[in-house]
Amino acid sequence: MFIDKINESTSILSTMNELDTMIWQTVADIPFGKVMTYGQIAKRCGYPGYARYVGTVLKNLPANTLLPWHRVINAQGRSSFPEGSDKYAMQIQCLRAEGIVIHNGKIQLSVYQHH
DNA sequence: GAGCTGACACACA
């Protein structure tokens, strides 16, 4: 029925907003000096396979956000920004400020990954 | 509706 279509779509919409919120929560819960990967966050939120979506959500964060987005890196233990960019330098700097050691742009997940 | 494009991940060479 027509009304069901509307409810269905709004339900999907609210699910997506809910996912955004869960992603924010998960990122906010990463302790100082630890990191998590995109895929890991997606899984924790109950949405395996949504690694890329985690990235788009973080991208849409306001520049002045208090969320520790710098603690989110890719599965290779590297920043996902191009190596010369401002964002890249920014992320590396923030991580180093938390005592995380980065060697040749690589972070040892075996040491710093938050489970 | 059909492609393209990413702040991704994984397997394999």
Place this chain on the structure above:
DNA sequence: CTGTGTGCCAGCT
């Protein structure tokens, strides 16, 4: 270890 191919999925053309 680095490069390449493939799968993935929401958001934008």
